[in-house]
Amino acid sequence: RALIFPLLIREGKPTPFFTFVLALLFCVYNGYLQGRSLSNYAKYPSGWLKDPRFITGFIGWLIGMAINIHSDHILRNLRKPGETGYKIPRGGMFEYVSGANFFGEILEWFGFALACCTIESLAFALCTLFILGSRAKQHHQ
Numbered sequence: 001r002a003l004i005f006p007l008l009i010r011e012g013k014p015t016p017f018f019t020f021v022l023a024l025l026f027c028v029y030n031g032y033l034q035g036r037s038l039s040n041y042a043k044y045p046s047g048w049l050k051d052p053r054f055i056t057g058f059i060g061w062l063i064g065m066a067i068n069i070h071s072d073h074i075l076r077n078l079r080k081p082g083e084t085g086y087k088i089p090r091g092g093m094f095e096y097v098s099g100a101n102f103f104g105e106i107l108e109w110f111g112f113a114l115a116c117c118t119i120e121s122l123a124f125a126l127c128t129l130f131i132l133g134s135r136a137k138q139h140h141q
Contacts, residue, residue, distance in 0.1 A: 030124060037120040053114055060111025067093050067104030075101060099136030106132055 048054055070092045078087045093100035106129050113125040 033120055034116075034124065037118050038116060042116065042118050053117060057111045057113070057115025057117075061108050061115060062111070064104045064107030064109070064111055068101055068108060069104075071101035071104055097136075098140040099132075102132040102136040102139075 045051075071089075071094065074089050074091055074094060078089055079085075089100070093103060097103045106125075109121075109125040109128045113121040115121075
């Protein structure tokens with residue numbers, strides 16, 4: 001998402017280079033930590049892929065990703081070319097929550113945390129909740 005979403009945005013405010021670099025470093029480092037914890041430290045029983053925690057987490061991650069992608073699509077198409085100003089998104093999960101894209105990403109990472117059952121994945125899910133939760137509250141206001 002960190003690589004694809006920025007390429008899909010048609011117009012908008014430019015992102016400061018420093019912000020881009022910090023976001024890139026965060027994503028690379030988090031990916032490294034998640035991958036390292038799963039490949040070097042996590043131990044799973046042989047039937048883990050059939051375990052209800054893994055299945056529920058995977059389904060949560062998948063639903064969260066679908067909500068996130070659909071919500072981003074709605075947001076990218078809010079304004080016609082040349083239009084400016086604030087518009088309230090409609091459709092999809094925006095009918096239930098004002099920050100549907102944030103909700104989808106939070107659900108994704110809690111699903112991932114449940115599927116992985118590692119401290120590192122839970123830590124990232126909580127960080128996502130606090131960071132995106134505060135952004136969602138600001139957007140709602």
